[in-house]
Amino acid sequence: EPEVTQTPSHQVTQMGQEVILRCVPISNHLYFYWYRQILGQKVEFLVSFYNNEISEKSEIFDDQFSVERPDGSNFTLKIRSTKLEDSAMYFCASSWYTEAFFGQGTRLTVV
Amino acid sequence: AQSVTQPDIHITVSEGASLELRCNYSYGATPYLFWYVQSPGQGLQLLLKYFSGDTLVQGIKGFEAEFKRSQSSFNLRKPSVHWSDAAEYFCAVGGGGGFKTIFGAGTRLFVKA
Numbered sequence: 001e002p003e004v005t006q007t008p009s010h011q012v013t014q015m016g017q018e019v020i021l022r023c024v025p026i027s028n029h030l031y032f033y034w035y036r037q038i039l040g041q042k043v044e045f046l047v048s049f050y051n052n053e054i055s056e057k058s059e060i061f062d063d064q065f066s067v068e069r070p071d072g073s074n075f076t077l078k079i080r081s082t083k084l085e086d087s088a089m090y091f092c093a094s095s096w097y098t099e100a101f102f103g104q105g106t107r108l109t110v111v
Numbered sequence: 112a113q114s115v116t117q118p119d120i121h122i123t124v125s126e127g128a129s130l131e132l133r134c135n136y137s138y139g140a141t142p143y144l145f146w147y148v149q150s151p152g153q154g155l156q157l158l159l160k161y162f163s164g165d166t167l168v169q170g171i172k173g174f175e176a177e178f179k180r181s182q183s184s185f186n187l188r189k190p191s192v193h194w195s196d197a198a199e200y201f202c203a204v205g206g207g208g209g210f211k212t213i214f215g216a217g218t219r220l221f222v223k224a
Contacts, residue, residue, distance in 0.1 A: 043203075105153075
């Protein structure tokens with residue numbers, strides 16, 4: 001069964017550093033998403049991406065965040081200058097016409 | 112506004128007892144509805160989904176959910192809980208066709224022997 005894959009599973013970074021979280025969506029999907037879950041809290045929408053541009057973003061998705069689909073298969077989330085409060089599990093998802101399929105997440109720890 | 116409410120932050124049931132987790136939603140159009148389960152430190156596993164048709168849907172691990180449009184509810188049920196069901200359960204709405212998925216705050220299930 002096709003699945004969304006995310007790498008790395010866990011990343012530790014120093015405050016102020018840039019990080020790139022990587023995702024390989026399901027190959028025939030058209031819509032791509034990033035979500036965030038701070039420890040012990042609910043899953044929050046960050047951004048959706050379609051046809052090589054952002055289609056919707058939440059208020060969390062400020063100028064320090066960016067997304068890209070660099071090569072037609074990968075979908076990345078970049079955090080430019082990480083803060084302690086960016087520590088969270090980040091989920092990538094992709095969809096076509098029905099439900100979104102979620103990856104297993106990248107746990108980002110900012111120290 | 113689109114939202115999902117899970118009124119119970121946590122629930123404790125005895126192993127072998129029945130379970131019902133509540134979920135209410137607010138959504139402008141006909142919703143796609145989902146239940147996910149998450150073990151500590153793990154990803155999201157889809158238990159079941161409702162798009163249309165029969166309002167009682169069956170999922171994995173013996174779970175079922177019933178869509179009630181008049182009550183804007185999508186409650187999750189299981190007739191007999193196992194200790195391995197202890198986890199966090201998230202109800203969600205939307206998703207698909209480019210629409211974002213909106214999650215509830217979750218209900219943590221504890222199972223006692």
